[in-house]
Amino acid sequence: MDLSKILVISGKPDIYELVSQTKNGAIVESLADKKRCPVFKTDRISSLNEISIFTTEEEKPLIEVFQSIYKKEEGKNIAFEIKKVASKELFDYFKEILPNYDSERVYASDVKKVYLWYNLLNSAGKIDLEEPKEETAETEAKEA
Secondary structure: OOOOOEEEEOOOOOEEEEEEEEOOEEEEEEOOOOOEEEEEOOOOEEEHHHOEEOEOOOOEEHHHHHHHHHHHOOOOOOOOOOOOOOHHHHHHHHHHHOOOEOOOOOOHHHHHHHHHHHHHHHHOOOOOOOOOOOOOHHHHHHHO
16 A cells, blocks of 8 residues: 555645646645645645654554554444544544554544545555555665
8 A cells, every 4th residue: 555645735624646746736636526636835735654643652654554444444444423423432443443542642633534534545445455665775776
């Protein structure tokens, strides 16, 4: 699963997939409604690859959290109504997925985003259990 081309844009509700880059920004496509729109260099854009969840030991990459949810849900979307469920239930479920999350630095809004993003990515077929392939200088040297 490669989340490097899946983007979060500050001020916009959905998550987006990078379609192409332009001189002044990029063209992205919403995973929710498949509409394309431009984003500019002045927009605050983050790749899901760059986002982590605070734990008591170290930060946990979002990709690993999504894989934990995928295993728990057996490849299905999260069943409960995310926007209507109580905070206690959100955190109880999150504790099953990531038992050592930092309860002082992870807020209900963060947990809701993780669940919403997971459902969008899973519906779009972007989540799998494969580990991301990391290319090192050693493997690049072998290929050359």
